Structures are given as structure tokens and as C-alpha cells.
Amino acid sequence: MDNQLYRATLNCQGKHYYLLASDQGLVFVGSPDASIDEAKHYLPNSEVANAKEKSLANYKQQLNDYFTGKRSLLNIPLDIRRGTKLQQQVWQTLLKIPYGQTWSYTELATASGYPTAVRAVASAVGANPLLVVIPCHRVIRKDGRLGGYRGGLAMKQQLLSLEAQRC
Structure with missing residues (x-):
């Protein structure tokens, strides 16, 4: 590498x-x-x-x-080779969450191919090195609460609001 x-x-x-x-x-x-x-x-x-x-x-x-709300799709090449196999799979799946939508950690685990490993999937979300670009801000708890976010909950809410306004 x-x-x-x-x-x-x-x-x-x-x-x-x-x-x-x-x-x-x-x-x-x-x-x-x-x-x-x-x-x-x-x-x-x-x-x-x-x-x-x-x-x-x-x-x-x-x-x-x-x-600034001028772009909803990022076309940026990513280098995620430093992640584990599970992390890479979860990060690739995060890229499939549509702009302006949210998934629960359970939905993400299922879509990633790890339906019984919700905690491991949540840990992979937390290990995401590409804030915003790999949209982990679109993952919320199944009870509808925001959950954590490396950029802080205020930033997570701002990003979700920005995306909701453009949809």
C-alpha cells in the first residue's frame, strides 16, 4: 500500500x-x-x-x-483500504443511503450483510474516517433519536436539516 x-x-x-x-x-x-x-x-x-x-x-x-447546499451528490474518489473487511462493507453500504433519507443501525446492518451484528456495524459507523463524504450522519437509532456523531450532534442535525430542505 x-x-x-x-x-x-x-x-x-x-x-x-x-x-x-x-x-x-x-x-x-x-x-x-x-x-x-x-x-x-x-x-x-x-x-x-x-x-x-x-x-x-x-x-x-x-x-x-x-x-452550502449547492450539491447533493459528491463525486470524490475514496481510499478506504485502511479499514477492516466489515468496516469497508459498512462504509460502502453507507454510500447507498439516499440524500435526505435516514436508516436505522438495524437497517444498515441488514443492508451490509451483517443482520445479526448491529453493534459491530455501529462500531464500523463510528470508525468512519470520512466525515460527511461517507454519510454516517444519515444513520439514526431505531427509536428515531440521532445517536452519536464524530462531528457532534449539532452538526449531525444541521446536515440532516440541510438535506431535508433540498429534497
């Missing part, structure tokens, strides 16, 4: 988001206003420390357009 990463910062609506990408695609999107150290929870420390500055203009433009 090519371990060279590139980093950039997206500044949008008064917040900054760290982005990390490989030559294959986007690897990490940070929480709003979080330190680059957040990435070390998802990626090997050496890869984060050695990341080179690069504009990543296409990724930044698409994310900015999403956050």
Missing part, C-alpha cells in the same frame, strides 16, 4: 476541516475545527506526520458546495 498522504484544509462557513488523501482518493475528513491529531485515531501516526501539503482543490470544492 502506498503510504504517502497529502493534506489540505477546507475553510467553510467559519469552520475548518482537515483533509487527507492518497494517490487513490480521499482518506480522511476531520471534524469541524478539530486538530490534525484527530486523524491519528484513524490512520498510522507516521502517515499523518509525513503528509505533504497539496491543494486537493476538487475535494475542497465539492465539500464546500455540499455544505
